[in-house]
Amino acid sequence: METERQGNWVQQEGGKAFFINHRVRYSDTDKMDMVYHGSYIPMLEAARVDTLREIGWVYSEMEKEGVLLPVVDMSIKYFIPARYDQMLRIECHVLDRPTARLKFSFRILHNESLLVKAEVCLAFVDAETGRPRRAPEGLVASLEKHSLIHS
Amino acid sequence: METERQGNWVQQEGGKAFFINHRVRYSDTDKMDMVYHGSYIPMLEAARVDTLREIGWVYSEMEKEGVLLPVVDMSIKYFIPARYDQMLRIECHVLDRPTARLKFSFRILHNESLLVKAEVCLAFVDAETGRPRRAPEGLVASLEKHSLIHS
Amino acid sequence: METERQGNWVQQEGGKAFFINHRVRYSDTDKMDMVYHGSYIPMLEAARVDTLREIGWVYSEMEKEGVLLPVVDMSIKYFIPARYDQMLRIECHVLDRPTARLKFSFRILHNESLLVKAEVCLAFVDAETGRPRRAPEGLVASLEKHSLIHS
Amino acid sequence: METERQGNWVQQEGGKAFFINHRVRYSDTDKMDMVYHGSYIPMLEAARVDTLREIGWVYSEMEKEGVLLPVVDMSIKYFIPARYDQMLRIECHVLDRPTARLKFSFRILHNESLLVKAEVCLAFVDAETGRPRRAPEGLVASLEKHSLIHS
Numbered sequence: 043m044e045t046e047r048q049g050n051w052v053q054q055e056g057g058k059a060f061f062i063n064h065r066v067r068y069s070d071t072d073k074m075d076m077v078y079h080g081s082y083i084p085m086l087e088a089a090r091v092d093t094l095r096e097i098g099w100v101y102s103e104m105e106k107e108g109v110l111l112p113v114v115d116m117s118i119k120y121f122i123p124a125r126y127d128q129m130l131r132i133e134c135h136v137l138d139r140p141t142a143r144l145k146f147s148f149r150i151l152h153n154e155s156l157l158v159k160a161e162v163c164l165a166f167v168d169a170e171t172g173r174p175r176r177a178p179e180g181l182v183a184s185l186e187k188h189s190l191i192h193s
Numbered sequence: 194m195e196t197e198r199q200g201n202w203v204q205q206e207g208g209k210a211f212f213i214n215h216r217v218r219y220s221d222t223d224k225m226d227m228v229y230h231g232s233y234i235p236m237l238e239a240a241r242v243d244t245l246r247e248i249g250w251v252y253s254e255m256e257k258e259g260v261l262l263p264v265v266d267m268s269i270k271y272f273i274p275a276r277y278d279q280m281l282r283i284e285c286h287v288l289d290r291p292t293a294r295l296k297f298s299f300r301i302l303h304n305e306s307l308l309v310k311a312e313v314c315l316a317f318v319d320a321e322t323g324r325p326r327r328a329p330e331g332l333v334a335s336l337e338k339h340s341l342i343h344s
Numbered sequence: 345m346e347t348e349r350q351g352n353w354v355q356q357e358g359g360k361a362f363f364i365n366h367r368v369r370y371s372d373t374d375k376m377d378m379v380y381h382g383s384y385i386p387m388l389e390a391a392r393v394d395t396l397r398e399i400g401w402v403y404s405e406m407e408k409e410g411v412l413l414p415v416v417d418m419s420i421k422y423f424i425p426a427r428y429d430q431m432l433r434i435e436c437h438v439l440d441r442p443t444a445r446l447k448f449s450f451r452i453l454h455n456e457s458l459l460v461k462a463e464v465c466l467a468f469v470d471a472e473t474g475r476p477r478r479a480p481e482g483l484v485a486s487l488e489k490h491s492l493i494h495s
Numbered sequence: 496m497e498t499e500r501q502g503n504w505v506q507q508e509g510g511k512a513f514f515i516n517h518r519v520r521y522s523d524t525d526k527m528d529m530v531y532h533g534s535y536i537p538m539l540e541a542a543r544v545d546t547l548r549e550i551g552w553v554y555s556e557m558e559k560e561g562v563l564l565p566v567v568d569m570s571i572k573y574f575i576p577a578r579y580d581q582m583l584r585i586e587c588h589v590l591d592r593p594t595a596r597l598k599f600s601f602r603i604l605h606n607e608s609l610l611v612k613a614e615v616c617l618a619f620v621d622a623e624t625g626r627p628r629r630a631p632e633g634l635v636a637s638l639e640k641h642s643l644i645h646s
Contacts, residue, residue, distance in 0.1 A: 069525065120264055229371055
């Protein structure tokens with residue numbers, strides 16, 4: 043069994059996207075019998091980190107090399123509630139060629155239904171100085187090579 | 194000691210806002226030594242529910258009377274990270290006179306520093322039919338009476 | 345890629361155990377640069393639900409058939425902190441032949457290091473009456489057939 | 496309004512306990528229409544940190560002085576489910592005179608009903624060496640002075 047790699051590629055209109063799966067747990071739900079609106083946020087985090095890992099950029103190693111990526115803004119639209127035990131698919135790609143920021147776009151689906159759309163923008167920060175910095179050249183090249191940047 | 198009422202009123206430019214306080218816990222933080230970006234979401238929930246309670250609208254009772262208020266979209270901007278053990282102040286007011294939707298606007302502060310701004314939009318839904326409905330008349334009147342609707 | 349099945353079997357001293365993997369996220373960590381002690385709880389939930397699914401008992405279907413399984417007690421021992429981005433392995437088996445209760449035992453490992461041990465006890469409850477009931481006969485038979493009950 | 500101090504003292508059989516209040520939020524609940532069993536854990540954390548603060552020991556300052564307090568084990572018993580919007584009362588005292596460990600005992604109540612009992616044991620760790628150390632003398636004296644140690 044493949045335990046390390048989780049997720050796969052999917053073709054979207056503007057390029058390719060990477061997705062991971064998440065089975066909805068009790069801990070994700072609330073008393074309205076749906077996923078709590080805040081519970082999607084760790085799913086988005088896992089999807090973007092695994093997308094970067096897939097193209098060779100391990101965020102935990104970037105950190106060790108002094109590149110931090112704090113979230114600077116986020117927006118989420120909720121169309122259809124996800125339910126307990128559904129296997130969700132969280133698709134992730136990048137919006138715009140990254141300069142000092144990295145904008146991810148997400149779609150969360152169950153079967154073929156679009157449940158949630160989200161955008162999360164992170165800033166490249168130099169760990170030593172705490173100041174903004176540019177995206178590593180190699181990262182931009184990797185994103186382009188994998189058609190992950192949609193415009 | 195006053196255990197039931199938590200929070201108070203503050204004058205803002207566009208009207209009044211209600212705020213609650215939240216002391217940052219270990220559970221709110223992440224390894225970047227700041228509050229995880231998703232951890233603000235339950236604080237926003239608590240702030241808006243306590244704001245409605247303060248003006249006489251208890252959400253748990255609205256639910257029993259068949260009015261649900263699921264979140265339909267949300268956006269958050271992160272300016273300065275909140276840190277462990279800080280006492281945060283979550284200010285809450287309403288944007289636009291509610292019709293079928295209720296838009297809350299939030300500011301999260303530590304001392305006088307603005308850390309986070311957020312907007313959360315909820316839809317009035319009829320619990321029986323599952324369909325959108327208009328805001329209860331009395332709720333709109335209460336919001337206006339307390340100068341909570343800023344435009 | 346296998347997206348539905350996550351996890352696999354492992355031989356332990358007292359019988360077999362089923363395990364799932366979980367990659368540690370930022371959302372799981374706290375400012376002590378380790379996994380927050382409460383963040384293991386959804387991992388335990390996912391492990392026991394997937395263990396039951398693996399042997400043919402889908403908890404969401406048990407619920408629809410009127411069998412609820414609330415947690416009645418839980419104990420956790422923390423030996424070594426899990427760290428960001430580690431791929432954890434959550435092993436799960438059952439303690440004692442279930443009657444009115446179902447006791448799960450868990451080990452959380454990273455590579456070959458034991459990080460956490462836990463026990464979670466759930467009660468079989470009749471959804472209609474809200475009263476305790478016995479374990480479904482078939483469930484006990486399935487657990488035995490798969491050597492999941494260790495004594 | 497008193498915004499800084501939250502909580503108060505209560506007399507128990509074995510001595511005094513300090514309590515804080517927590518209003519149950521949607522984020523705390525799950526689809527069984529009760530508080531998720533893991534959602535009590537941040538409440539316990541807040542209760543013990545505020546108990547120490549009340550007697551003059553601010554955990555964030557202890558950390559700066561090089562004393563860490565990771566959780567080493569925890570056990571929780573769930574008697575009655577807490578429900579949405581209930582104002583819970585989390586009572587906290589200490590079990591046994593602390594040496595290298597600090598054992599907290601908790602009771603969570605709604606009105607006069609006991610919902611949950613918990614014990615959480617933390618270890619005193621020297622931040623520099625990462626090794627166990629003894630409880631600060633002054634802390635033990637403060638706990639005794641306030642009758643917080645029950646035996």
